[in-house]
Amino acid sequence: MATKPPAGKPIKPLKRPDLVAQEIKRLITEKNLSPGDRLPRESELQAQFEVSKGTIREALKSLEVQGLVTISTGPSGGGTIAEVSLDRTLQFLQNYLFFQDVTIDNIYAVRQFLEPELAAGAVPHLTEADFEALEHSIACCDPHSSSEDLLSQRREDVNFHDILAAANPNPFLRFACELINEMLRQLIVYGNRTPKSEHRRFGETNARFHREIVQAARARDAALVRELMARHMLDAASSVQRMKGRIQGRLILDAETLRGPRSVHLRKKE
Numbered sequence: 657m658a659t660k661p662p663a664g665k666p667i668k669p670l671k672r673p674d675l676v677a678q679e680i681k682r683l684i685t686e687k688n689l690s691p692g693d694r695l696p697r698e699s700e701l702q703a704q705f706e707v708s709k710g711t712i713r714e715a716l717k718s719l720e721v722q723g724l725v726t727i728s729t730g731p732s733g734g735g736t737i738a739e740v741s742l743d744r745t746l747q748f749l750q751n752y753l754f755f756q757d758v759t760i761d762n763i764y765a766v767r768q769f770l771e772p773e774l775a776a777g778a779v780p781h782l783t784e785a786d787f788e789a790l791e792h793s794i795a796c797c798d799p800h801s802s803s804e805d806l807l808s809q810r811r812e813d814v815n816f817h818d819i820l821a822a823a824n825p826n827p828f829l830r831f832a833c834e835l836i837n838e839m840l841r842q843l844i845v846y847g848n849r850t851p852k853s854e855h856r857r858f859g860e861t862n863a864r865f866h867r868e869i870v871q872a873a874r875a876r877d878a879a880l881v882r883e884l885m886a887r888h889m890l891d892a893a894s895s896v897q898r899m900k901g902r903i904q905g906r907l908i909l910d911a912e913t914l915r916g917p918r919s920v921h922l923r924k925k926e
Contacts (some may be wrong), residue, residue, distance in 0.1 A: 658784055672711050672719060673711050673714035673715045674715070674718065676705050676707055676714075676715035677715040677716075677718045677719050679705055680695065680701070680715060680719060680735075681719070681724070683695075683696075684724075684737060689737050690737060690739055691737050691739040692736065692737060693718060693736070694734060694735070694736055694737075695716075695725065695734060695735035695736070695737065696734075698712050698734060700858075716735050716743055718788060719735070720735075722740070722821070723738060723740040723741065723744040723745075723746045723804075724737070724738060725737060725738055726738045732745050742834055742835065742838050743838070743869075745835060746835065746838050746839065746842070748905060749835065749839075759898075759902070760844065760896055760901050760902055761893070761897070763836060763839060763840070764834065764889065764892065764893035764896065765890050765893075767833075767892075767893075767904060768834070768886065768890065768893065770829065770833050771817065771833060771886075771888075771889050772881075772882045772883075772885040772886040773829065773882070774817075774820060774821055774824050774826075774830070774885075775820050775869065775881050775882065775885040776869070776878040776879070776882035776885070777825070777826060777829065777878075778820045778823035778873075779826045779873050779876055779878040779881050780875070780876065780878070781823045781824070781825060782793065782820075782823050782824065782873055782911040783823075783836045784883050786819060786822075786823055787873070787874060789819050790816060790819050790820075790866070790870050790873075791870060793812070793815050793819060793866070794816065794863050794867060794870070796808075796809070796812050796814050796815075796865045797809050797815075797816065797862060797863055797866070798814045798859060798860070798863035798865075799855075799856045799859040799860055800860070800863075800900040802859075809855070809859050810842050810846075810858065811840075812858065813859070813862050814837045814840050814841045816862075816866050817833065817837050818834060818837055821833045821834050821837070844896075844902070845901070845902060846899045846900060846901050846902075846918050849900075849910040850900060853872055854895075854898065854899050855899070856860060857895075858892075858895045858899065858915045861895065862888075863886035864890070865884060865887070865891070866886075866888075866898065867883050868883055869884045869885060869888070872884060890892050898925055902909075
């Protein structure tokens, strides 16, 4: 005798504005629109989807909240395609992880898998401008050469990894590592009793690993870069534990309010 499958929660049908928002996304894909391109006017979208002005505006507002469009008002107003920022993505991730017990150990366990592959994959694509940016980052983070306070140096350490990420051609790996870097930069705090000598020791070790990685990358030795980065991640995880690093709050803090001065290496698209 066949058993009846357990009853699950009924799937709620999408509201009309949500359906229209999905159709606008499909329109963006079909027309191959890019950030900065304009969407058709509201009246044209109304006619195309045969819905009211209110429905179109709700759909556009939904896409604006998602970070996919910006909306301007007035006679020439309407929707413009936008690129979702890493800050916005981090906010969404914080909401997703709100009820998850995420620890700094969890984050570094993932970093230990991803960062060596990210760095090795970036090696063939690093330019002289990238190497200059990497060396500048080391100078900013090394306690022997930087005038920044020690905690700022620790946050600036992450910029070194962002430069490598920008050179890696794998967009998904790049995104995953940049997202983790942003979490480390914005959401990690250290125990108040952590002595300055520990921060200094951490910074000196990071700078040493970074210099060795750059030297190996200049020699285009991807295997050595992978090995050095794996050792660097193991050491960093151990150091953060020793310094009592932890995630502040429950991942609900607004990324924009947490953001401090950040050195960013912008790599031109090739």
